[in-house]
Amino acid sequence: MAATTRRRDGHLARERMLEEAMTAIAEDGLAGLTMSALAKRLGTSGGHILYYFGSKDRLLLEVLGWSESALTEERRALLAGRAGAERKLRQFVELYLPRGPRDPRWTLWIELWARTASNEPLRQAQAEIDRGWQEDLESLLAKGVRQGRFAEGLDTAARASELLALLDGLSTRVVLGQRGADRASALRMALSATERLVERG
Structure with a gap:
């Protein structure tokens, strides 16, 4: 005991x-x-x-993993919900983007990205987190294709990679507080691009 x-x-x-x-x-x-x-x-x-x-590097990685585990639960609940594929895709984008310039999770991501080149355990841990987002987004897109909501024959792996790269870029601009880059504008741009990536002909 x-x-x-x-x-x-x-x-x-x-x-x-x-x-x-x-x-x-x-x-x-x-x-x-x-x-x-x-x-x-x-x-x-x-x-x-x-x-x-x-070490501080290990602390930062543990904090990121702890934060991401909560997001993983939210993401999986989103994917398991009853909403349509378009609505789920919007919710996925909303969940991914930072809340604003002081978003601590994204501040951590940017800091740790700069350290991965010389830290293999850190690189592997980040790759694992990224893989979870990629796989869940691929699954969401594939379901939308099966339901006829997204383009037939959509390359779900490629579109998921493109969308996540876009979201990373927009998120970085928001967190760094660049002019004209706030959550609302980032969300508008992300949703506009997302619609073009998955739209039916």
Whole structure:
């Protein structure tokens, strides 16, 4: 029983650290997230944070994975819903795009993209997350084709890759706060492009 309690407490402690790290990113940006700053927010020591994560890169990756797991649940619920294929595709796009310039998940993505060239475990973890979005979008498009809502013979893998690349570009512009790039305009452009990518002849 004691061992079970320790494992449960450890899991809760880890979850609390990840949640607080995401909050810190939203409030202060990624540059302000250090092991010592996170420890101070949690009322613990930097060594305690290092015990769980080992390095800032690992912490960032764990925070991203934790955030993405919640999005995966939302995405799977969306795909399992009763809405039509067009409505589901719109919901998928809405879920993918950042909420605004201070979106912590997207701030993390941009930071970690810059680190993947020299960090193979990080590259593999990001590829796994990307694969989940790609496969679910392919599945959504394929269902729309079967239902006659999207173009017959649509190359679902290629269209999904194109759409995700577009969404990445629009999302980056929103997060970086570029002129004229906000969530509403990004959503309009994404939906317009999406319609052209899947439309029937």
